[in-house]
Amino acid sequence: VQLQASGGGLVQPGGSLRLSCAASGRTLSNYAMGWFRQAPGKEREFVAAISWSGSSTVYADSVKGRFTISRDNPKNTVYLQMNSLKPEDTAVYSCAAASRTTYYTNLAEPTKYGYWGQGTLVTVSS
Secondary structure (H helix, E strand, O other), rough: EEEEEEEOOOOOOOOOOOEEEEEEEOOOOEEEEEEEEEEOOOOEEEEEEEEEEOOOOOEOOOOOOOOOOOOEHOOOOOEEEEOOOOHHHHHEEEEEEEEEEOOOOHHOOHHHHHEOOEEEEEEEOO
16 A cells, blocks of 8 residues: 655644645555654654554544544545644654554554655744
């Protein structure tokens, strides 16, 4: 499966953005999906993940209550709605796909993902 993230940009603190991850090559419902981010000079970190059906989600503590992950399987797209953005949310955001059999509590582990897309840059600054 090929993944392409989009929707990044420059936003002021407190603002919102919605990222999209479009899949091609295989049906998205075959995969659990996750979002990760990497800030300059820092290691990649988990942001959010969703089971193949969308019935289960998991979030990093740093984004809980502000970000929402969702998916539209018929459209082969996963979304990350980001609200109340902070400067520390500045990073390159990437989406990734894992086997649909991966238990959702394991989806924070990057090693569970076999497919990664190119990232989209989110900059939160005034």
